[in-house]
């Protein structure tokens with residue numbers, strides 16, 4: 550029975566010492582990214598060293614949560630046991646979001662009919678509690694630019 554529940558559940562993020570500040574901020578509905586104190590680059594995904602200059606002087610920094618849809622796909626079918634947890638949400642949108650600060654973020658576009666999602670659409674972050682204490686940043690259409 551427990552195995553069946555495990556198969557029908559969506560996977561949860563693995564919270565590590567490196568990613569923990571991101572998830573703690575998400576609980577407060579704040580989007581934060583690492584920013585390098587040496588070269589000023591924003592770094593995404595979370596890591597111990599700057600992907601541009603190799604510095605370990607990374608500081609968690611609040612960002613706007615605003616971006617635009619770079620590209621997207623509509624998921625209409627799930628395949629495999631590992632994806633069963635997503636079945637009840639079909640159809641849904643998986644998108645690359647270009648954040649105003651630069652990094653490209655993979656997430657869902659929500660609170661929008663799927664046939665209204667388009668490339669270049671302005672979006673902003675909204676946090677959804679996917680499991681107790683786990684808030685995922687997703688994106689909804691931006692009401693004003």
Ligand SMILES: [Zn+2]
Pocket residue numbers: 585586587588589590599600601602603604
């Ligand atoms: Zn750097």
